[in-house]
Amino acid sequence: MDTLDRILGEWERERPDLDVSALAVIGRLSRYADLVQARLDAVFAEHGLQSWEFDVLSALRRAGSPYELTPGELDRALLITSGTTTHRVQRLESRGFVTRRRDEDDRRVVRVRLTDAGRAAHEVAHEAHAENETRILSGLSEGEREELLSGLTALGRVLGDTVETERA
Amino acid sequence: MDTLDRILGEWERERPDLDVSALAVIGRLSRYADLVQARLDAVFAEHGLQSWEFDVLSALRRAGSPYELTPGELDRALLITSGTTTHRVQRLESRGFVTRRRDEDDRRVVRVRLTDAGRAAHEVAHEAHAENETRILSGLSEGEREELLSGLTALGRVLGDTVETERA
DNA sequence: GTCTGATATCTTGATATCAAGATTTTTGGA
DNA sequence: TCCAAAAATCTTGATATCAAGATATCAGAC
Structure with a gap:
């Protein structure tokens, strides 16, 4: 029950x-x-982070060196509106976790880059976060976990969550 | 992918x-x-409703006649804080969907009750909502749907989502 | 009966978010 | 070259939410 x-x-x-x-x-x-x-x-x-702060740091970290994305890319990666991205980036900039600078080739574009401090903060939190996720699921049997993953994946399909693969 | x-x-x-x-x-x-x-x-x-408005109306409707709950019961049913409940009830009261009155026996307590208009608004939205839920899942095969439900139920167990059953 | 702690609700102040629109810059005709 | 449309970002105003604390009422010990 x-x-x-x-x-x-x-x-x-x-x-x-x-x-x-x-x-x-x-x-x-x-x-x-x-x-x-x-x-x-x-x-x-x-670890002194809000969930949304971790999400932004993660998106930048996943992007790979030099750990840089535009606000528009963050909008799309995090499913948030542009105003929210502006706010998030400002807050992270004030904490010293990211920097912002204009793109010289296309001055409409901004480059948001993870600082060393931001990367370090993410690193520690990420470790604990991954353990936490593993711990949450540790009460599931192998079969239950597979059912859940497989059911969710099917749901993603009907929700239209698909991404084009790169052409050769 | x-x-x-x-x-x-x-x-x-x-x-x-x-x-x-x-x-x-x-x-x-x-x-x-x-x-x-x-x-x-x-x-x-x-149907002119916010998701949170529908949630409150549903909780009251599910309570059965006379469609009445206290703010504290709403807090717990909807997993929200008491300040949020105050705000939600005020908004629904101003739309004429619920009424508020003090309990005469325990004057700390407030009774939030669905009005006829609130019940009617919920009725129509609920119909469309149920169809919508059914439609969303209609792309799943029977087996996929069972996997998803069974996986989610197992997850609920490990998350501690259990309710005591009534004693005889 | 009278306190003291518990309970129920509401208030206050802060903040994350969104929708809509403003601003700046680029692009692609004519 | 110039202009209109598109693109990227930011601003503005509104609002839903929470945490913490204020207020009012009740219950139990003595």
């Missing part, structure tokens, strides 16, 4: 005509995403 | 020593929860 079972039971009592089988899946998806996020936030907080 | 595959590939290139198998699961969980939420929001918007 979990939270969604209780909710489904309440709908069964109130509206027995409704089909709640989709809610059973989607309700769990959102609820557990929230619960997982809370656990991730706790570890980021131990 | 999906977004998470791309991210995992970038980590493989940058930090081949890291174990990213947990990220493959948790990254998809949060990303797809976001993508699903965006689709749900779109349908709520067609």
Whole structure:
């Protein structure tokens, strides 16, 4: 008996005509995403980072040397609006984790680059974060974990989460 | 090839020593929860509702006649803080979807009750919302859907999402 | 009966986010 | 060359949220 079972039971009592089988899946998806996020936030907080700060640092770190992206690339990588990116970059710049400079060839463009301090801060937090993720899933059996991954991957497909592969 | 595959590939290139198998699961969980939420929001918007407004109306509707909960019960049902509940209830009250009144027996307590207008607004949106959820999952095969549900349920267990059943 | 701690709700101040629009720069005709 | 449209970024104003604390009420010990 979990939270969604209780909710489904309440709908069964109130509206027995409704089909709640989709809610059973989607309700769990959102609820557990929230619960997982809370656990991730706790570890980021131990390292003095907000979750969104870690996300930006990670995107830059993943980009590879010289650890640089434009605000527009950050918008798209992090699924956020341009105003949010401006705000995030300002905050990280004030903490000394990134620098901003105009691109000389196309002066509309800005280059956001990870500083050594930003990379170091990310490194430590990333280590703890990866352990945290592993710990959260460690209670799942191998089979359960495969079911979850395979089910989520199928969901990604129907949600249209696909990326073109490079042409030869 | 999906977004998470791309991210995992970038980590493989940058930090081949890291174990990213947990990220493959948790990254998809949060990303797809976001993508699903965006689709749900779109349908709520067609009915003039914010997602959080629908959540409050649903919690009251599920409570059964007389469709009444206290702010504290809403806090716990919706996993939000008390300040957020105050704000939400005020907004719904101003739209005429709920009423607030002091409990006469315990004057610390407030009773938030769904109005007929609130129930009607919820009814229509709920219908469309349920169809939307069903539509989102309709691209999954029966087996994929079972894998997803079963994997999520297992995840709920390890996240401690359990509710006591009533004693006899 | 009278405190003291617990409980329920609301308030305050800060902040992350978004939508919409403003600004600057580049590009591609005519 | 010049202009209109496109592109990249930033600004503005609104709002949902939270953490922490304030306020009001109740319950239990004595």
